[in-house]
Amino acid sequence: MQGHSNIGLSQAPALWINPEYGGQAQEVEVGNITINDVLAAEQRLARFAPLLKKLFPELDKSAGIVESPLLSLSADVIAPGADEYGTFWVKADHQLAVAGSVKARGGFHEVLEFTEKIARERGLLKDDDGYEQLASATARECFAQYEVAVGSTGNLGMSIGIMSAALGFRASVHMSAEAKEWKKRLLRSHGVTVHEYPGDYAQAVATGRDLARENPFSHFVDDEKSPSLFCGYAVAALRLQRQLLDLNVRVDREHPLFVYIPCGVGGAPGGVCYGLKHVFGEHVHCFFVEPEDSSCFLVRMQNPDVEGISIYDAGQHNRTIADGLAVPQASELVYSMMRTRLAGMVVASDERMVMDLWRLKSMADLKVEPSAAAAVSGPRALLGSKEGQQYLRSTGLDAFMPTANHIVWTTGGALMPADEFDRLFVQGQALSSALDAGRISAA
Template identity: 25%
Template sequence: MSALEPVNDDISPISLADIERARRLLNGVTAYTPIETSSSLSAVAGTSVFLKCENLQRTGSFKLRGAFTRLSALSETDRKKGVIAASAGNHAQGVAVAARELGIDCIVFMPNGAALPKVTATRTYGAEVRLAGEDLAESIELAQIEAAESGRVFIPPFDHVDIVTGQATLGLEVLEQVPQVGTILVPTGGGGLLAGVAIAVHLSGSRAQVVGVQAEGAAAFPASLSKGAPVRLTQMATIADGIAVPEPSELTLGIVRKHVAEIRTVTEEQIGEAMLFLSERAKLVVEPAGAVGVAALLAGSIGLEGPIVVVLSGGNVDTLLLNRVLLHGLVVAGRFMEMIVRVSDRPGSLVKLLTALAQTECNVVSVEHDRTSTGLAATDVQIAVKVETKGQDHKAEIIATLKRLQYDVAFPAVEKA
């Protein structure tokens, strides 16, 4: 580990001593998650790339760090009152485990549409789960109302100094594991993890730049940083529910403005591509929110000084969603394609089509006949074919072959060939 010169920052809400104290508190509670090298990402970035595998943390995400730090700071009186939180999954599990470890009664509000595995896990950890609210914002509102009426202590997902201090311990680990780090890419929602990592890095004297990454469909930081105050998004749309937060807090925004180099955004397609990449090349299961840093790196490493550490912030992904996202990633990568081919409804037509496809060396996954679609002539049949391909060039070759043989080929709306 290289010697770092701590930075004195008297106006910071968090000191290096606070972070080191939290780290001692978390010893034996959280795991010292591994750093994995990635030769594939290093080749893409043109510099050494490391993955901080917080998806392997207890509860499957970094959230336990902040939750345990916050609950540990409660007075004995507040502990007896119990705690309440609201979350779509990761914060819920972090608070539930922290409460169990400290012997505190815990209620967690989760949106009605919360993923079943996350709901089940939160209950397994000992919390009382109440499914209420159409989205996270409504669940938070209901949880705060309950807290005011019951006297329980509300545990926010990011808007508290103790929460940010706990998340900052991840930054200290990164500096120990890759002391020469040049850039740290951090998944960002409300900014608790980003603020924590950035302030830990800065106060430790490292010259590494910290870059936040948000989903394009839920990116509240760019407008908030531009205005200099939290700006609330009126709508959000992303598969990365773990970072779908409508606005940062004054606390996190203030730290980010001072300690973070920049904020980057990634598209849904890029997130899916990153999850596929991590699954195939790194053998890691990472949720959409946890994969945005890799998505940003795959989108372009210009301006990112190496070595680069990418934080994989969580691995709690519903299996059904994982299946859909990975399939979409295959489509984007040109490795899976669905076509609708119209042929004459006569014996041998299907055999000819499949023979043509076989000559392109693609793998046919499924075939479905349709003779009743609107606009389909009585003499024609519509065949939906799903095939596995070897990439964009192979995909283009298949399409070209079918068109050369004068097949009428179309693609579903989700497939833009």
């Protein structure tokens, strides 16, 4: 990049650029999902807003809309010298009310879509009825006949479980071995039944799916295959567009937008990316960030002809501190949607996530979990690696980097117990001190 040097890191996180990015298939809708479905999801969330305001006092100020702020972020959180590459922001989904993570929009949307279906089938809603009446004793008695179930490593389970229980459904969450104990405790405090498994995310999902098939009154939220979840996640892009307009932030050829999102099975980041590509087209560049020992989406992107490939096939072991990203196999639905829409993938170490948890708190007063802190490795990889510099040069973006905008998407953490966060904060501080002293690498 003429006139600019790489940001101040001796070694950037690994970056993979998608060779199919921007290909012809980008305009082909896969999985019967179109932008009209996303618009319908946004409208459904708006219809339910009065009911959510009634169910959750914390949504009073937002009139029942669950949305996060877009916050300014000091470039120093990324690395010394990063300010040469534009302006940095945080899409603070770790602050999303009720569920505390990026999973809120998609998870809430699917539960509410199911609620709407049951309410109309059972005569609880007429065309002109207000949705607040679905909090009535009659409605709750009806909903109590149904189960809403999901398989999760944690955050999706909290989203589905908390909303389902609040509406009166019998909520069941099938949790994998990676799920944190505090998330299980929180779910149980809301009256959610938590099923624990010794295996990974795939086992929890498969078992939950099989059990739901046996019960005609059970609705299983399938994170690997659900268009409803995907569309709910994509609503974030429509709202982000309005936030950028309110802040007078332009997105065009001279003002490219880069978005960095942590990735597990792919649903939430895939939905966000899909929505952003519809809104901003070629001027937005999305990168997913995964743990180095659990990079299922990268494995799938690198093996386009091997459907169902897992991290175990690639020699990984699914060991990571980032419980929300500990997934062995990517969603095939989302992969098909991302194949030409996703600019690239970043792989981050557990040590880097914990250090960035500390940096985000100490430098920006943001309390996030390790999965969310992974997003900081996104811009660091793009701006600090040879692959990233080559991508910027080859696309002609290098000329516009001083006027670029970068959004780090923090996906969870506000509900984390203080003792859990403090332990990670101290660990991150110690690792950062070791890095500064040259005792560990910056990877």
